Amino acid sequence: xxxxxxxxxxxxxxxxxxxxxxxxxxxxxxxxxxxxxxxxxxxxxxxxxxxxxxxxxxxxxxxxxxxxxxxxxxxxxxxxxxxxxxxxxxxxxxxxxxxxxxxxxxxxxxxxxxxxxxxxxxxxxxxxxxxxxxxxxxxxxxxxxxxxxxxxxxxxxxxxxxxxxxx
Numbered sequence: 001x002x003x004x005x006x007x008x009x010x011x012x013x014x015x016x017x018x019x020x021x022x023x024x025x026x027x028x029x030x031x032x033x034x035x036x037x038x039x040x041x042x043x044x045x046x047x048x049x050x051x052x053x054x055x056x057x058x059x060x061x062x063x064x065x066x067x068x069x070x071x072x073x074x075x076x077x078x079x080x081x082x083x084x085x086x087x088x089x090x091x092x093x094x095x096x097x098x099x100x101x102x103x104x105x106x107x108x109x110x111x112x113x114x115x116x117x118x119x120x121x122x123x124x125x126x127x128x129x130x131x132x133x134x135x136x137x138x139x140x141x142x143x144x145x146x147x148x149x150x151x152x153x154x155x156x157x158x159x160x161x162x163x164x165x166x167x
Contacts, residue, residue, distance in 0.1 A: 028141070029149045035135040039078060039156045042128040046159060047076045049124035050088060053117040057091065060110045061098045067091045079154035088161050092118075125159055132156045 054068035071087035099106060099114065106114075139150050 025143065025147050025149065028138075028143055028147075032135075032138055032144060032149055035131070035138055036153055036156075039128070039131045039135050042124070042131040043076060043078060043156075043159075046121075046124040046128045049117070049120040050076070053095075053121050054091065056113050056117040057095050060106070060114055061095070061102075064091070064094050064098060067094050076159070078156040081157050081159045085159055085161050092162060121161075125161060129158050132158050 051072060054072050057068045058065045067087075068091055071084065071091045074084040074087050076084045095114070095118075099111070135156055138144060139155060144150060
């Protein structure tokens with residue numbers, strides 16, 4: 001029978017535990033990176049939907065071109081989406097008011113295009129906010145915080161806009 005010293009057994013257990021911790025940390029870091037990429041892609045999709053809504057708004061209601069341009073001029077950043085959200089809320093309220101005021105005078109294809117653009121913004125906002133929720137939940141885990149796996153990446157913020165003003 002081979003006699004293994006206690007210190008060797010403890011050292012082997014420690015090495016195995018550290019290897020498991022390293023694998024877990026590596027896996028968690030990769031997952032966190034994928035979540036941040038998902039947020040970036042969802043934000044790009046949201047920005048495209050907002051741009052399309054602004055273009056449709058300018059085409060359907062030229063008097064709202066200034067509001068649409070002001071909203072598009074503001075950057076949509078992960079860390080500070082508030083100013084853009086405020087501008088988009090102003091544009092959405094003005095668009096709803098213009099649609100209500102025009103009423104039946106708006107041609108059916110134009111109304112369909114505006115409603116499609118608004119629906120796409122609503123969906124893109126939901127996808128983005130879902131990605132933010134998942135990313136923030138992962139960033140709050142003890143292992144992620146303890147090992148600082150998020151690095152210097154800013155925590156993404158929600159993009160809160162009114163889904164359909166006046167509805």
